[in-house]
Amino acid sequence: MELYEELISRVKSYNPRLNEEFLRQAYLFAVALHGDQKRHSGEPYIVHLVAVAKILAELELDEETIVAGLLHDVVEDTGIELAVVSEKFGAEIAALVDGVTKLSRLEFRSKEEQQAENLRKMFLAMAKDIRVIIIKLADRLHNLRTLEYHTPEKQRAIAAETLEIFAPLAHRLGIYRLKWELEDLAFRYLEPEKYRDLTEKVAKTRAMREEYIRQATGILKGRLEETGINAELQGRPKNLYSIYRKMERQGKDYSEIFDTAGIRALVDTVRDCYAVLGVVHTLWKPVPGRFKDFIAVPKENMYQSLHTTVVGPQGEPLEVQIRTREMHRTAEYGIAAHWRYKEGRPHDKEVEAKFAWLRELLEWVYEMRDAR
Incomplete structure (x- = not known):
């Protein structure tokens, strides 16, 4: 519970209107579903979920993204239906969880088979909601922080994939604080x-x-x-x-x-x-x-x-x-800055203008998809 209390404290530091009970329900739901599952480190699986949510809180993201961070593996790892998540926590959070689940099931190609195809898949996944990608970046970052518990072969594979796909994506989204740590941790395992x-x-x-x-x-x-x-x-x-x-x-x-x-x-x-x-x-x-x-x-x-x-x-x-x-x-914070907690969370013309480049990028991605 100590990690969870740290999470609550961090979110409340920038979001004074946090619905603490809603976040607590998500935490308890994840604890119940993941049960006795363990990480490779031997720690309870919930430690990973709270750590991912804390990374999202460091980016000062909205309540819905934090909750989705806690629940991002429930469909993939526990067999619970997405409809149950939607019923308990709403359609927006269910959509985020669904996006992360689908992203986790993507098979990325090796470097020889072109980075462009891997990035294309990622861009398609974020077409509906970029927060899906931000949650996935947080998930990857915590996995790298605990990579020491994997075999050397697994370490190198995850590190290479990080440098080929996830760090460039963090760069593209302007989230440099994630990009730098992703790169340094991957470097540590790829070229020890x-x-x-x-x-x-x-x-x-x-x-x-x-x-x-x-x-x-x-x-x-x-x-x-x-x-x-x-x-x-x-x-x-x-x-x-x-x-x-x-x-x-x-x-x-x-x-x-x-x-x-x-x-x-x-x-x-x-x-x-x-x-x-x-x-x-x-x-x-x-x-x-x-x-x-x-x-x-x-x-x-x-x-x-x-x-x-x-x-x-x-x-x-x-x-x-x-x-x-x-x-x-x-x-x-890059693009994540525009999902940070704000009173009323207005979408002003300046923010819309800043997203213009992203819309153009996504249109290009759709054209690529339609051409295939």
Whole structure:
């Protein structure tokens, strides 16, 4: 029950109107149906279900998605009819559970048989409700967190599938906090020696890197205060897999990769973003060809930010990202940000505009399906 209480506490922290009794009924329903089922770790199966729901709560998703997270395996693993889920918890939650169940039954092809076909299947599955995919991503993430209890062959298969399908999908949906952990955990099992080697190298330079970031942050913070700009500055470490990919791509060792960490500045307005950029470029010389304006030209997954690399303190390169707090929420949660709890959960024109790219993508997927 302790894990369940943690889940309730997390959901209530962003959703003060949570129907706690409804969530409790879903939890008890899952406990009763899964009974004595165990995970490979030996833990009761309910531990996995609550963990998935907690990952969804970390994304601050709505009550229906949290409940569906708790119930996502009841049809697949207990034999209960979907109609029973619909009767007890409503058609919306039943549809989410049904979507995850169908997705779990998909057989994905190996890399040689084309990633495009795998992604096509995933996009078709999310055509009705993207929350189905978000639940599946949370399910995959917790499975990776407990992958140590599987055989090496199973570990490699799941890790490879994650890098081929699930991490790219999290990227496409802009849910970077899931993408980074999916990648790093998959990397750990797919290339264990390279993972250990890179982990050790990063650990050895951590203190030096953190001191450099502290120094640069202090200088920038002082200059921003002088100019009257209110900004929150954060250190920004890169995930291991992205460092590894850059090393492979450039044929370099870790010691030769210069932008393994940087600074992120969060501000209130777009005007402030460009003002901070001006301060950064006044303080430190920009590296040619390293400036990108994703505010003026957002990525297709709604990501917006200013990126620049400068020659920072001590002549060392420093990567700086600048964005508004709202842009940062979208960067962290991606498309999930638009199912976060809101009073009344309005669907304004801005949100509709942001979903335009997704509708176009789904139309393309349907055309592919019809052509087959």
